[in-house]
Amino acid sequence: xxxxxxxxxxxxxxxxxxxxxxxxxxxxxxxxxxxxxxxxxxxxxxxxxxxxxxxxxxxxxxxxxxxxxxxxxxxxxxxxxxxxxxxxxxxxxxxxxxxxxxxxxxxxxxxxxxxxxxxxxxxxxxxxxxxxxxxxxxxxxxxxxxxxxxxxxxxxxxxxxxxxxxxxxxxxxxxxxxxxxxxxxxxxxxxxxxxxxxxxxxxxxxxxxxxxxxxxxxxxxxxxxxxxxxxxxxxxxxxxxxxxxxxxxxxx
Amino acid sequence: xxxxxxxxxxxxxxxxxxxxxxxxxxxxxxxxxxxxxxxxxxxxxxxxxxxxxxxxxxxxxxxxxxxxxxxxxxxxxxxxxxxxxxxxxxxxxxxxxxxxxxxxxxxxxxxxxxxxxxxxxxxxxxxxxxxxxxxxxxxxxxxxxxxxxxxxxxxxxxxxxxx
Ligand SMILES: [Zn+2]
Numbered sequence: 001x002x003x004x005x006x007x008x009x010x011x012x013x014x015x016x017x018x019x020x021x022x023x024x025x026x027x028x029x030x031x032x033x034x035x036x037x038x039x040x041x042x043x044x045x046x047x048x049x050x051x052x053x054x055x056x057x058x059x060x061x062x063x064x065x066x067x068x069x070x071x072x073x074x075x076x077x078x079x080x081x082x083x084x085x086x087x088x089x090x091x092x093x094x095x096x097x098x099x100x101x102x103x104x105x106x107x108x109x110x111x112x113x114x115x116x117x118x119x120x121x122x123x124x125x126x127x128x129x130x131x132x133x134x135x136x137x138x139x140x141x142x143x144x145x146x147x148x149x150x151x152x153x154x155x156x157x158x159x160x161x162x163x164x165x166x167x168x169x170x171x172x173x174x175x176x177x178x179x180x181x182x183x184x185x186x187x188x189x190x191x192x193x194x195x196x197x198x199x200x201x202x203x204x205x206x207x208x209x210x211x212x213x214x215x216x217x218x219x220x221x222x223x224x225x226x227x228x229x230x231x232x233x234x235x236x237x238x239x240x241x242x243x244x245x246x247x248x249x250x251x252x
Numbered sequence: 253x254x255x256x257x258x259x260x261x262x263x264x265x266x267x268x269x270x271x272x273x274x275x276x277x278x279x280x281x282x283x284x285x286x287x288x289x290x291x292x293x294x295x296x297x298x299x300x301x302x303x304x305x306x307x308x309x310x311x312x313x314x315x316x317x318x319x320x321x322x323x324x325x326x327x328x329x330x331x332x333x334x335x336x337x338x339x340x341x342x343x344x345x346x347x348x349x350x351x352x353x354x355x356x357x358x359x360x361x362x363x364x365x366x367x368x369x370x371x372x373x374x375x376x377x378x379x380x381x382x383x384x385x386x387x388x389x390x391x392x393x394x395x396x397x398x399x400x401x402x403x404x405x406x407x408x409x410x411x412x413x414x415x
Contacts, residue, residue, distance in 0.1 A: 022304075036399065040391035047395060050304025054333070125333025129303055132336060132415045140390055 006182040007120070008062045009082070010189060012072070013179070013225070015055030016083035019073060020233065021104060022049030023240055024091060033094055040140060044101070047133040054126050074244040078234045079227040086169035088233040095158035098144045100166050103203065105138035107173050110198045111190055119187035142206050149210025160212050171220030174199075179225075257286050260294065263318055270310040271394055274353040277311055281341025284332055293326040294319060299337045302395035339414050350412060351378045356400065358414035375411050377402035385409075 001009075025045035032038025056069035086104065091097045112134060115127035148159040174192040183189030207214045223229065243250060264286075265278040277283060285297040296315065300308050308331075316327050339358035342350075347357035356378045375385050382404040390413075392399040397410040 036389035036391070039393070039399075040389055043391040043395055046304035046306075047302060048304070050300070050302065054303060054331075121334065125336070126303075129300070129333045129336040133303060136390060136413075136415075 001178055001182060003182060003186055004062060004064075006179045007188065008059055009179045010183055011055050011059035011062060011123070013082040015052050015059050015069075015072070016081050017087055018048050018052035018055060020081070020083040020236060021087040022046075022052055023236055024087060024089075025097070025101070027091055028097065037094075041097075044137050044140070047130075047137070051126065051130050051133075054129075058122050058126070070244065074241045078229050078237055081227060081229065081233060081237070082224060083229075083233070084169070084173050085221055085224050085230055085233075086166060086173065088230060088236060089166065089169060090232060092162065093158055095148050095155065096162040096166070098141050098148065099159060099162035102138070102141035102145045102206065103166060103170055104173075105134055105141050106202050106206075107170075107195070107199055108134045109138050110195045110202070111192075114190040114195060118189070123188065145206060145212075146210045149207070149212040156211065159210065163207065163212055164215055164218075167215040168218050169221050172222050172224055175222065175225055177225050256288050260286050260288075260319070263322060264315065267311070267314050267318055270307040270314070272350070272353070272355065274349045275342070275346045277315070279343060279346035279349075281343075282308075282311065282337065289326075289328075292324050293328070294324050295328040295330065297330050297332045299332050301337050305395055307394075337415075339412065342412075354378050354409060355397070356409060356411040358412050360414055373414075375400055377405060377407065378409055379407050380405040 022045050025041055025048065028038065028041045029045070030038065032041055052073075053069055056072045060067045060069050060072055086100060089096075089100060108130065112127040112130045116124050116131060118124045118127065145159065148155040150156070174196040176192050180189050180192070184191055204214055221230075261278065261283070264283055265276050267277045269275050269277055269280055280301065282298050282301060283296065284299050287295040287297075289295060298308070298312070298315075312329050315329065319327050342358065350357040356375050359373055359375055374383050375387075376383060377385050377400075380402060382402055384403040385400050386403055388399040388401050388408065390398050392410050396413055396415075398413050399408065400411045401408045
């Protein structure tokens with residue numbers, strides 16, 4: 001694998017992760033538990049989808065085969081998607097959406113802080129931009145997570161169920177393969193085990209404040225780095241890609 | 253060349269922000285560089301306010317329309333991400349126009365990180381200038397705004413987030 005191929009895969013992985021998460025969160029638009037929360041989640045979805053656009057645009061440019069970010073988003077099937085499986089998990093109740101989001105926001109904060117130091121100027125620039133947005137997201141989602149955990153018996157139980165269920169998808173966020181190895185050597189990619197330490201510490205603190213129990217020694221799902229996904233992804237793509245696949249020349 | 257650059261900047265300063273028409277795109281600070289390639293070709297470097305801000309595409313279209321109307325035939329627009337956009341780039345005079353429009357302008361510089369540790373900032377009501385205001389939501393009607401309410405005149409208002 002050349003550096004260019006690795007960089008394409010890397011930008012694609014990051015872009016796909018943001019795209020699928022943004023799409024998932026958008027499902028709440030107009031269905032939030034109350035108006036301010038509806039707006040908050042929609043805003044978060046917008047930031048994340050915007051980051052996806054920048055990353056996929058860059059992936060297309062690195063690939064250099066004349067594809068655009070829209071081609072990458074709309075004309076690939078599930079086995080060609082590299083998003084982390086946690087992003088495709090159904091929204092569930094509001095506790096589950098918030099738990100998933102807090103886990104990812106926390107990852108993003110430490111991940112982008114490292115990626116901002118990348119020797120790749122575009123990735124570094126996108127990361128610098130994202131840090132500002134993610135800081136807001138994390139503050140919002142962790143405050144909800146603490147309120148749910150330390151709230152009523154019902155909200156506590158729902159939050160704990162979500163933590164238990166989603167924890168099994170967090171291991172994958174830190175997996176590295178040949179792509180990472182090549183790019184770390186070039187000073188481009190982020191060393192994920194270092195991010196994992198910070199993430200675990202942060203999540204432990206938040207869960208403790210929320211009076212929730214951090215799962216230990218759980219089975220971790222894997223596969224997305226090779227394009228293997230849970231059944232949910234294909235349904236997301238079917239909805240997201242229906243229009244551009246049915247009307248390939250449609251213009252907004 | 254310097255004169256042409258100034259002239260182009262002047263033209264761009266006449267383009268209002270698509271969502272907040274009382275400030276221009278140059279007030280906002282999103283135009284990072286103007287490069288004159290030849291008499292008819294210009295390259296512009298633009299930085300987004302927020303990653304997903306839908307106004308950015310509108311701004312690009314408005315810029316093209318404006319410059320093409322002035323005889324430039326080839327406008328290259330490149331997005332730059334670094335350094336990331338900050339509300340510190342909005343000039344004081346434009347902040348005053350925001351206030352008059354009913355949007356509380358960003359109060360502090362981004363150097364002040366105290367809000368991250370839970371310290372709430374005092375945001376003045378843009379209508380009655382009361383300090384007695386309350387944060388309703390960190391996320392408002394657009395990506396760049398938070399929602400506040402004045403406890404004295406009871407008006408809800410937008411606050412231009414400090415990032
Ligand atoms: Zn007031």
